[in-house]
Amino acid sequence: MSGKPKLHYVNGRGRMESIRWLLAAAGVEFEEQFIETKEDLEKLLSDGLLLFQQVPMVEIDGMKMVQTRAILSYIAAKYNLYGKxxxxxxxxxxxxxxxxxxxxxxxxxxxxxxEAKEKNLALITDKATTRYFPVYEKAFKGRISNIPTIKKFLQPGSQRKPPPDEKYIAQVKQIFNI
Structure with a gap:
């Protein structure tokens, strides 16, 4: 495939959001093919396009890549964003x-x-505020949010997805049999 990378995922953040962020950081425009129904997912599966039978999947440079970490590593290396x-x-x-x-x-x-959400929300909030957020607040957030391509991605009207709402949650449950 030549041209823009094509992202296959539901129309929400999930595991694809970090890939969108990285493409935005690289200044790379991309297309999205949303999985909106169980039939959309079944078509990708029956066509044999999903190694490990899961998404996200990104079409880039003639490949159909799955596994978020592999996709991120490839994009980072391709666009010289994987360190010196x-x-x-x-x-x-x-x-x-x-x-x-x-x-x-x-x-x-x-x-x-x-019934599990309230208990788990308290655990998540505790872990996030004591373990993860301090690391990101030290220097990472400021440096990243000032990159011009990221600033653009954070603006309204970009391909950044909103937090999940009830409609999105219902759609994902239906598509993936959750």
Whole structure:
């Protein structure tokens, strides 16, 4: 595939949001093909396009890539955003893994039963405020939000997705049988 990368995912943040952010940081325009129904997902599966039978999937440079970390690594290396040496790459990987851990606990909260949400929200809030946010607030947030391409991505009207609402949650549950 030549031209713009094409992203295949539901029309929401989820595991694709970090990929959108990285493409924005690189100044790369991309297209999105939203999975809106269970049939859309089944078509990707039956066409054999989803290694490990899961999304997100990104079409880029003639490949159909899955696995968020692999996609992020590829894009970062392709656009020279993966550090100038091994030490910088290790630091980048630590931030990425920390973000992945944090998103892993946050992302599933809306899909939990109502009785579990309050208890889990308190645990997530505690972990986020004591373990993760201090790391990002030290220097990371200021540096990242001042990159012109990221500033543009954070503006209204960009391809950044809003936080999940009830409609999105219902759609994701239907598509993925949750």
């Amino acid at each position: 040496d091994l030490k910088e790459r290790a630091l980048i990987d630590m931030y990425v893994e920390g973000t992945t851990d944090l998103m892993g606990i946050i992302m599933y909260l809306p899909f939990q039963p109502p």
